[in-house]
Every structure is written in C-alpha cells, then in structure tokens.
Amino acid sequence: MLALSMGFFSHLNAQETALYNAKMQLKADTNIQLTEAIFEDWKKIETTMLFGMTTQFVIPPTYRYNYLAFRGYYVFTTTGNGGFYDVSFKPFRVVRSEQKLIQKEIIPAFEAYLSTYVAENKELLSSLKANTTYYLPYSFKAVKPIEIVDQHGYFVPVVLEIPKK
Amino acid sequence: MLNQIRISSFYALMFFSCATIAQKSTLYNSKRQLKADTNFTLSELEMKEWEYLEASFMEMMVKNYEIPLICVENNVPFKGVFEFTYNGLGKFTLNQFHSLKLGDREQLLISSFINPNFEETLAAFAVNHSWLIERIKTKGLKFYLPFGFYFLNVEELVDSNGYLMPRVIQSPLIEQRR
Numbered sequence: 001m002l003a004l005s006m007g008f009f010s011h012l013n014a015q016e017t018a019l020y021n022a023k024m025q026l027k028a029d030t031n032i033q034l035t036e037a038i039f040e041d042w043k044k045i046e047t048t049m050l051f052g053m054t055t056q057f058v059i060p061p062t063y064r065y066n067y068l069a070f071r072g073y074y075v076f077t078t079t080g081n082g083g084f085y086d087v088s089f090k091p092f093r094v095v096r097s098e099q100k101l102i103q104k105e106i107i108p109a110f111e112a113y114l115s116t117y118v119a120e121n122k123e124l125l126s127s128l129k130a131n132t133t134y135y136l137p138y139s140f141k142a143v144k145p146i147e148i149v150d151q152h153g154y155f156v157p158v159v160l161e162i163p164k165k
Numbered sequence: 166m167l168n169q170i171r172i173s174s175f176y177a178l179m180f181f182s183c184a185t186i187a188q189k190s191t192l193y194n195s196k197r198q199l200k201a202d203t204n205f206t207l208s209e210l211e212m213k214e215w216e217y218l219e220a221s222f223m224e225m226m227v228k229n230y231e232i233p234l235i236c237v238e239n240n241v242p243f244k245g246v247f248e249f250t251y252n253g254l255g256k257f258t259l260n261q262f263h264s265l266k267l268g269d270r271e272q273l274l275i276s277s278f279i280n281p282n283f284e285e286t287l288a289a290f291a292v293n294h295s296w297l298i299e300r301i302k303t304k305g306l307k308f309y310l311p312f313g314f315y316f317l318n319v320e321e322l323v324d325s326n327g328y329l330m331p332r333v334i335q336s337p338l339i340e341q342r343r
Contacts, residue, residue: 162238
C-alpha cells in the first residue's frame with residue numbers, strides 16, 4: 001500500500017515536459033516510459049537538446065531537398081562520462097527502402113550533432129547516470145516563404161529564445 | 166446581351182490577369198506597393214525584376230541573415246524595411262533601414278548590427294545567385310525588403326503528436342522544378 005501510494009504521489013510530482021507527459025511517457029509513443037530517475041536526468045537536458053536540434057542539427061540533404069517523410073525518434077544511450085553511444089533511429093513508418101538512408105544519413109547527422117552538443121555541454125552531461133537510454137522524436141515541416149510573412153506584410157522568421165542552462 | 170457577356174468576360178479576364186500579377190509577389194501588392202508600407206512603391210521595371218528575385222531573397226534571408234546575438238540574448242525583436250539598390254553589375258548596396266522605433270538604442274543596434282549583417286547577406290546573395298542577377302543590366306534599381314524577427318520558446322516547436330518539428334523553408338528552386 002505504501003509502495004502504491006508512493007508510486008501514485010511520484011506520478012503527481014512528475015512534471016510534464018515538451019516531449020514527455022506527466023506519466024513520464026513519450027508523447028509521440030506512450031509505449032515508451034522513463035523511470036523517475038532517468039526522467040529527472042532527461043529534464044536537465046531536454047530544452048538545450050531541442051534548441052540545438054533546431055539551430056545546429058543539419059537535416060540530411062536527401063531529406064532536406066526532397067522533403068521526404070522524416071518522422072520518428074532517435075534513441076541514444078549515455079556513457080556516464082559526458083558522452084553518448086549506440087545511436088539509432090526508429091522511423092514512424094517502417095519503409096524498407098528507407099533503411100539505407102537511415103543508416104547512411106539520418107543516424108550520422110544525429111551523431112554529428114551529438115558530438116557538438118557534448119562538446120558544448122560537458123558539465124551538464126557529466127552529471128547524467130551511465131547506460132540510460134533517451135528518446136528524441138524528430139521531424140521537420142517545410143514551409144513556403146509566404147508562410148513566413150506576417151499579417152502586416154513583413155517577412156518575419158522565427159528566432160528561438162536561448163534556453164537557460 | 167452578347168456585348169454585356171463580352172464586357173463581363175473582359176473584366177473577368179482583366180481581374181484574373183491582375184490577380185495573377187498580384188500573386189507573383191508575396192511582399193508587394195498589385196499596385197507594386199509594399200504591403201507592409203504602401204509608401205514604398207516600385208517602378209514597373211523594378212517590379213518585374215523583383216518578381217524574379219523575391220523567393221530567392223527570402224530564402225537567403227532565412228538561411229544567411231545573422232540575427233544579431235545582442236538582440237537574441239536580450240530578447241529584442243526588430244521590424245523594419247531594408248532599402249537597397251542594384252548597380253547593374255551584380256552588386257547590391259544597402260541605402261538604409263527604415264524602422265518605426267528609432268530611439269538612440271535602436272539607432273545604435275541598426276548601425277552596428279542590423280545593417281552590417283544585411284550587407285553581408287546582400288554580398289552573399291550576389292555571389293550565390295550570380296546566375297540569377299547577371300541578366301539585370303539596368304543601373305540604380307531600388308528594392309525594399311520588409312524584415313523582422315520575433316522570439317519563440319523551443320517547446321513551441323513540438324507538435325501535437327509530441328514531435329520536435331522545426332520549420333524549414335522550401336527552396337524556391339524546388340518550387341520551380343515542381
């Protein structure tokens with residue numbers, strides 16, 4: 001009973017994030033659920049990770065220039081000394097012909113991004129527990145230039161607020 | 166009656182033509198006025214050339230214009246109209262940035278960051294799009310580009326399905342190819 005109560009209250013305490021709901025499940029796929037300890041670690045890095053994915057991650061050219069479907073989530077594991085390993089990508093739809101592109105472009109693009117992220121966030125990452133797996137759902141939306149013009153006729157691209165570390 | 170139909174068809178055709186012309190530009194209306202500020206008007210020739218350049222210019226601004234870090238770090242949004250001239254030999258020159266708010270602080274930001282960064286973008290555009298502009302031989306064509314930026318929290322880019330979904334501007338070349 002005590003354990004049940006603790007579990008109940010721990011759920012109440014867990015805060016929803018941009019990618020995870022209050023039950024610590026990935027919003028994009030609720031089959032994936034983090035433990036509280038891992039979730040606490042993830043919360044430390046989520047905002048900076050999303051910021052970097054928007055400003056530094058280089059969308060693979062095959063996808064960028066052809067607007068192919070690119071929806072799924074990255075899976076990666078912490079080394080415990082400020083790094084990551086075992087990067088994979090789980091596509092939203094499993095299309096066999098895309099497997100090669102995933103191996104050749106999608107995963108290397110994320111690995112390249114991670115190496116930059118690791119270099120810039122050493123202190124933050126060194127506090128993460130070792131051998132824990134994280135999930136990052138990612139996609140992108142192609143918009144026409146006209147969609148970036150506001151109602152007053154100004155061309156107004158969006159700039160991201162710098163997250164507080 | 167037949168005449169009336171013909172006249173109606175004529176007006177319909179005229180309207181359609183005007184609408185088609187107007188659709189060519191995202192930033193200018195059918196009177197060649199800047200939608201953001203109708204005080205800025207292009208000549209017919211300027212408008213014709215601008216229509217070729219507009220989509221590429223907008224893509225270039227998204228990819229190359231460096232939003233001043235001082236504005237990003239202090240959450241200072243900006244809005245105004247860049248006025249620039251083409252010299253007929255593949256080079257653009259910034260004349261001025263027209264902005265509504267012009268206090269001392271804004272003037273300093275404009276002269277130190279907003280304008281130099283735009284000049285860099287103009288130079289990069291002239292190099293990367295030389296194939297597009299080298300056909301323009303007329304000297305002194307003046308163009309206006311309304312531009313601004315606002316700030317968004319990264320969490321706002323996560324869609325309703327829980328995916329991080331940044332916006333990527335479509336390349337005008339791909340649009341033309343389709």
